[in-house]
């Protein structure tokens with residue numbers, strides 16, 4: 277075995293540990309094992325590593341990347357309140373792509389989700405900048421900033437892609453339309469009124485040959501379309517939502533890179549960890565403390581837990597100490613490989 281083979285094996289083994297860790301059903305949500313099994317059947321290798329490899333290969337130095345997130349809780353109150361799952365992972369990815377590729381991240385979102393997303397971005401150590409009127413070419417690649425495009429005006433996806441020219445479009449915990457055209461919560465409720473048409477950016481990007489990455493935990497999120505049969509068979513509401521649309525909650529859109537995790541934010545951390553392994557740079561992965569800071573900040577801005585809806589530092593029922601423990605194990609796994617490598 278050459279030293280390069282040994283390094284590849286160490287990376288693969290670490291990524292496998294992280295893939296398993298991030299798909300364990302800590303919060304007892306029920307269907308993640310089925311979704312993960314199917315994703316693993318479709319993807320050759322650990323999901324985060326496969327997604328990181330493709331994303332790094334397709335993101336040139338200084339490129340724009342688009343990240344979609346924002347999932348409504350309390351959709352019966354006006355247009356809902358953003359949950360903590362999604363914005364934190366989006367912030368993690370924005371930071372990791374700045375570190376690894378001096379990327380310029382842009383996050384389109386609805387104005388009623390913007391405060392939580394901006395806070396997560398700030399919590400991870402980036403400065404959110406309103407995107408309106410900002411030419412990405414005027415920005416300095418590598419600056420720790422993140423463009424936030426908060427708008428309720430429907431997006432003309434083709435015009436948007438032509439103007440922003442992203443190398444990569446990522447969706448994390450962002451509702452995806454079902455076959456009936458309705459967006460659903462996990463409980464099958466119609467949440468279409470809470471959302472702008474940002475999913476069209478993802479669909480238009482895929483059609484134009486721009487690489488797409490979809491991260492989700494339930495099968496009703498943008499990019500999870502390849503899991504639709506498992507969602508129909510194994511997820512409550514998968515075959516019949518009960519909202520009256522006569523369909524199920526399974527999302528239709530298909531991501532080129534498919535990542536499941538029991539908490540979608542963990543899927544982002546798994547990709548960031550894999551990017552750190554592949555670039556051999558621990559600083560590409562935020563520390564557990566930094567990601568927890570992003571979580572605390574998003575809660576202070578009004579983000580709520582997606583399972584019990586309380587405005588506390590918790591994600592999908594997993595409170596900060598348990599959530600942070602998973603992050604610490606991921607960091608330790610990456611750190612061990614990078615230390616072994618620098619010692620050899």
Ligand SMILES: [Zn+2]
Pocket residue numbers: 456458460464466517518519520521522523524
């Ligand atoms: Zn429905």
